[in-house]
Amino acid sequence: MINLCIKDIEVYLPENVITNDFFGEELLRTKNKMFLGTKERRHIGRDDKASDHMHICAQRLIENNNLNVKDIDMIVTNVSCPDEVFTGSGAVLNKRINGNARHIFDIHNTGCVSFIYMLDLVKTYMMVHNVKSALVCNSQTAAGRVFAQPDTRQLAQACIPGDGTSVAYITNEPLNTVNHIKLENFPDSAEDMYVNCGGAKYWEARTTSGSIDFTEEKSSTIMTRGNSLVPKMIYDACASAKIKTTQISYLITNQPNPIFLRNWREATLLPPERHLDTFEKYANLFGAGIPITLAENMKKGTFKNGDIICLAGFAHAGDFAAACLISWGAN
Amino acid sequence: MSETATEKLSNLVESIPNLYRVENVPKEEMGGLVADLTHAVYTHDSLYGDYCPILSYINCPPDKVFDYMADPYCLMEWTYSMREFKKADDNGLIVGKDKIGNTTDIYFKVVANKEARVVDYHCAWDQGEKLWMIYLNRIVDAQLVLNKPGSVVFWQNCKHPFYNDNPFPEKAPAGRPWVGNFWNMFYGGHKLELENLKNILEYRHANNLPIGPINK
Incomplete structure (x- = not known):
């Protein structure tokens, strides 16, 4: 019996707050109920990388939980609009925290529900490779990158995405088990x-x-x-x-x-x-x-x-x- | 209304408020309104609170379905509990027992139009003067709507206010619960009766038997 424990989660929301009037097609945006419900959202900065924000979150987790970074066996990431398209963000995060993770996955599928998919992946590696702790990283970067360009922000649907990053610290303790x-x-x-x-x-x-x-x-x-x-x-x-x-x-x-x-x-x-x-x-x-x-x-x-x-x-x-x-x- | 008032009040469709037409509701807005009305699930009341529509495909030609449904005595076969029919007058009124209400008399007549393939059953419990429980049926050629042989039967029922209050309580057998108390079960009850109709007609049609009703 493997415990899959969500021990802690840290989040980073980019500072750049964008209000609805930033986006185009006002009639569509304000009249179509599919585009209503937001007041604001955050946009990632042009020079920020997903791994920068994952690093901020991971560092807080390390401090909050008094972690020895060498104990983190596994890093799994999902970045919606990737910036490390060849090498992946996980390896960069492992370097930034001065970590020693054995298993790193940058998964590009399962989008909006990738957190659950990555938890399942960690559980599998706990069972098969004796992983004891992992960082599960979600970075949504598509809002500031894809939907904030001078042309794309004119689309009403550009108001729907917002950026943010989370890193969850996963252990095998009998606590908050998935x-x-x-x-x-x-x-x-x-x-x-x-x-x-x-x-x-x-x-x-x-x-x-x-x-x-x-x-x-x-x-x-x-x-x-x-x-x-x-x-x-x-x-x-x-x-x-x-x-x-x-x-x-x-x-x-x-x-x-x-x-x-x-x-x-x-x-x-x-x-x-x-x-x-x-x-x-x-x-x-x-x-x-x-x-x-x-x-x-x-x-x-x-x-x-x-x-x-x-x-x-x-x-x-x-x-x-x-x-x-x-x-x-x-x- | 005076002639002057009529003149002043525009009767153009554009003047009538609260219409959803492409001229005043752009596609961009319409999409959202439609999406908002599209739920994953619906409560029973939102679907069957005021009207009770049910429908079924029946693998039997529409004219046969019409002939069967337009014969009042078919109701002794496919309804759950309408039995023991007798002629009540010379204008098509029939009286029988609705055994779901024990000794309840049910009066009814069939109002049908072969060309339109509509068969309406005008019914009432306990008395035959005011037939207010009206079951509206339309039979459609499935070749037209489903591109296959057979029929589609649409059966509609509206929640007449008498379902809430028995207008003739003095005519009810003592202790017999009022039919309107079961409005919320009409969908289920009628669905099973429509299954009866389907099974009877499909059986007789598939086996090339007289369509019935039999032994009337």
């Missing part, structure tokens, strides 16, 4: 989201910035998938734990927009106050959304011993979905 991890791939949806550089490849010289896009005809399909996939994964995790969804103390999902958030809590019969998010102030944090909401509520003392916290969400246009349950406190 169980009933459910992961599922949906291959049919794998090509429904793409990088759009106006016909050019992203590595080619061009005159327009790139954007992350999906075809308009797919938008209702994606809504339908999101509406069904996330509740399905939550129900699967609850069935595995032999509990009802209403026994979930707190639900934390990815946060694409308020309509998805409403639909997921309706589908799981949970009241708004038990579905935690940071959408209004940080917007859609992609993969960093779940761990940042979790971290904020850990610091606030929201969770009590014995609480069951469900993490869940879907990636991209619905090519992957996941859920898991955390038994809060010592167990």
Whole structure:
């Protein structure tokens, strides 16, 4: 029996606060309910790297928990818009903390729900390679990079993403343990989201910035998938734990927009106050959304011993979905 | 309304408030309104609170389905509890027992239109003067809507205010619960009855048997 413990999480939100009026298509942005619900979001600075922000978080974790960095066996990262496209951010972070991790993964898939996928990866390495502690890093960098360029910021959907980074310190202690991890791939949806550089490849010289896009005809399909996939994964995790969804103390999902958030809590019969998010102030944090909401509520003392916290969400246009349950406190 | 008032009040569709038309609600806004109305789940009441629509595909030609449904005596076969029919007058009114209400009399008549393939059942418990429980059925050729042989049956029911208050309590058998108390179970009850209709018609059609009703 392996304990997968979320011991601590530190977050870094870039200082650059962007309000809604930064973005274009005002009529669309203010009238279309798909683009409502945010007040502000953060944008990563042009010269910042994901590993810079991971380093800030990791350093705080090391200090908070009085860690010997040489004990960190494993680093896993997901960066939404990567800056170390060849070498990966994990190796850089390992260097910055003067670490000695044996196993480093920079995963590029599972987007908005990569936190759960990376937790599962750590659990596997605990079982197979005797990993005892790991850093799980989510860095959402697409807002300031992809959606803040002079041309891309004119799109109404540019107001939806926001940047932020989290690093979770994972150990094998019998505390805040993650169980009933459910992961599922949906291959049919794998090509429904793409990088759009106006016909050019992203590595080619061009005159327009790139954007992350999906075809308009797919938008209702994606809504339908999101509406069904996330509740399905939550129900699967609850069935595995032999509990009802209403026994979930707190639900934390990815946060694409308020309509998805409403639909997921309706589908799981949970009241708004038990579905935690940071959408209004940080917007859609992609993969960093779940761990940042979790971290904020850990610091606030929201969770009590014995609480069951469900993490869940879907990636991209619905090519992957996941859920898991955390038994809060010592167990 | 006076003639002057009529003249002043524009009757152009553009003058009527709260319409969602491409001229006044741009596509960008419409998309969000539609998304907001699209939930992952719906409560029973939001779907069946005021109306009870149910529907089913039946693998039997629409004219056969119509002929069967338009014959009042078919209700003794496919309903859960309508039995023992007798002619009540010369205008198509029939009285029977609704055994879900024990000794309850149910009065009804069929109002059908073959060309439109609509079959409405106008019913009431306990009395035949005011037939207010009205079941509206439309039979559609499945070739048109599903590109396959057979029929689609749409069965609609509206929550008449009498479901909340029995207008003729003096005519009710003593101790018999009022039909309106079970409105919330109409979806389930009617769905199973529609299954009966489907199974009867598909059985007889597939086996080339007379479509019925049999032994009326």
